[in-house]
Amino acid sequence: MIDNFRRAVADMVAVAEKRPRDVLPLAGSLFQMAGHVPAGARAEALAVLAGLLRPPGRVAVGAAADIAVLCGALVEIGTPAGSAGVEVLYRLRHHGGHAAAFLTAWERTGGGPPPDPAQPEALDAAAARVGPELGEATASAVEGWEVLHRYALAAKAVLGDADVRAAVRSDRSLLFALFSLARQEGHRIRELGEVFELLLMAEADRILVLDRASGRAFRVWFDGVGDNFQLHVLLADALVGPEGRGVPGHRPQPEWVASATDLRDDPREAIAEAVWDLVGGDGNWVGNEATPGAVPVIDGERVLVLEPLSLRHTWRTGRRHPHIEGRLMVEEELGPREAAVWWHRVHPPGSVLHPLIEGQEDTFAVVDVTEDQATLSPVESWVEGVPVPTEGSAAQPALPAESAALLSGAAMLPPLERPPEPASVPPPEPAPEPVATPEPTPEPVSAPEPVPGEAPAPPTGPAVAADPPPVPRPEVPPALAGAWERPAPPPPYRGRRGGGSEDSAPGAGLLDPLPPGVSDSSGWGPSWKTPGR
Structure with missing residues (x-):
């Protein structure tokens, strides 16, 4: 089987x-054989295959895109990506830039849905339209x-490889270019939204x-951490x-x-509890909703304070x-002197x-996910309205402050202090005497109507002036009228109600149901954390 597989790879090159039109069916056959050979052969x-992706292009553009998809499929079944993973990302950057130029011209010449990439006639018509x-x-x-969609599929797959993420992390120009492309076109191609999230991981x-409580400091290494919920547990x-x-x-x-590490088919039923508040070394709130990349950089190091x-x-x-499995390891503990320098x-x-x-509400990132937010693509839900980092803006190897603010909440502000009292305040000038006016005689207020079944309340004292007329409420559309009404009081308790089990919690039948949306626990955390959404 290994020999047949190697011959199939050689046939693919030829x-x-x-x-090039025969690449796609041959790629399918080669992938079927790959499941029966060792990882080394794959x-x-x-x-x-990586050699077929390197410039100058040895193969046609469409055939190379099909080969890139094959590379991604091999990585998804556990094959180390090697150099093929990085080549896929370089090809995505190259063709993605051309695709962005096409889409810009498409919008300038009338807009509308872009042509179907799988329809040659539609592409020919599009070329005639944007040609001028x-x-x-x-x-x-x-x-x-x-080919943009195919390269996005391949890139999403190869970014699942830790070595590929390390390579793109070390190539800041590639990282920033892919960030920009994924954010710009992620609303059109969902896989680019997933690429964006994997770039955040990388x-x-x-x-x-x-650690504030102990005064100690540690340098930690981690990989495969998608957000600070996971980082917190690790x-x-x-x-x-x-x-x-x-x-x-x-x-x-x-x-x-x-x-948080390697559990497969995770039911996501356990509820984790926080140990600390996660705060950046610059005094800004980081929190669990952000990614580790949102931790601020100080003198070349991301600094996180466990408060x-x-x-x-x-x-x-x-x-x-x-x-993707998550890993975290303590590389070293800082000595007392070095830790003291950082604490200072x-x-x-x-x-x-x-x-x-x-x-503190105004400084917090949105946690509850609305129905509208749940329908956004991954890129829209993470970075809506946020500028993408550029190579020139990277005084530190991180997303700009605006991105960190969106992902983790805006900067925390110091508590306001009461302004100092002035040394001396000049006495106010006496106001003119008011003109005396006769006070109106209050009219007696009639006793309230007796409640049926109860004796009328005895008078408790002299009549008081009637309250001023109520301020008229704004006119409310009929569809929203119910929202203004006070909910009706619960019915009086009349003993155990039928239908309940004997082992139900005491008093469970006495409580009103929670308002819609509150009783649904999925509304209290990110949408991806709830199965089925």
Whole structure:
């Protein structure tokens, strides 16, 4: 079988160079054979296929895109991506740039839905339409749009490989270009939205962690961490208690850790509980909703402060990308002197609180997911209205502050201080005496109507002046009229009601149901954390 597989790979090279239209069926046959050969043989095949993707192009644009999809499929079944993974990303950047030029010209020449990339006639008509706008670049622009979806599929697959994520993290120009493309066109091609999220995962792999309670500091390495919910659990597992590094706090439950690392078919039923408030070393709130890349960079290091909880919070366990395993390792603990230097540079204790505490709401990132937000593409839900990082803006290797603010909440502000009293205040000038006017005689107020079944209340004192007439409420559309009415009081308790089980919680029948949306726990966390959404 291995020999047959290797011959099929050699045939792919010959066919791709001479008969590009035959690449797609041959790629399907080769993938079927790949499931029956060892990973080493598949890795050899990927190395050969990577050569077909390198510029200058040895094969036609469409055939190369089909080969890229084959590379992604081999990675998804556990084959190390090797150089093929990086070549797929370079091809995505190249053709994605041409596709973006095509789409810009398409909008300038009338807009509307772009042509179907799988319909040659539609592409020919599109080329005739945008030709006057693009000139000599028309052919490459249309080709870019034709293959963009296939390269997005391949890129999403190869970014599941840790080595590919490390490679793109080290190539900042590639990272920023892919960020820009994925954000710009993610609303058209959903796979580009997933590419954007995987790029966020690839953006950071090391953090300097300062624990406020113990005064200690650690440098940690991690990979496969899609958000700070996952990072929080992994940090607690690595640091807390004698099983970790002796940091005070409660240990995470084993099922939380399994869900954050390598649990397959995770039901996402466990509820994790926070150990700390996550605050950036610059005094800005980071929180769990953001990604590790939102942790601010100070002198080349991402610095995260583990503050004591100011507000208890929980979340449903699970990895944002279940097919990618999460890992975290403490690389070193800083010595007392080096730790003291860092503690001297960060914000003082107690100066940053959880944004949901009263008075802090305006500094918190949105947590509850509305129905409208749940329908957004991944790119729209993460970065709606946020500029994409550019190579020139990277004084530090991170997304700009606007992106971090959107992903994790705006910067926390220091508490307001009462302004100092002035040294002396000149006495106010006496006001003119008011003209005396006769006070109106209050009219007596009639006693309230007696409640049926009760004796009328006796008079409690002299009549008081009637309340001023109520301020008229604004006219409400009939569809919203019910929202203004006070809910009717619950019926009086008349003993145990039928239909309830004997082992139900005491008093369960006495409570009104929670308002719509509150009783649905899926509304209290990110939409991806709830199965079925």
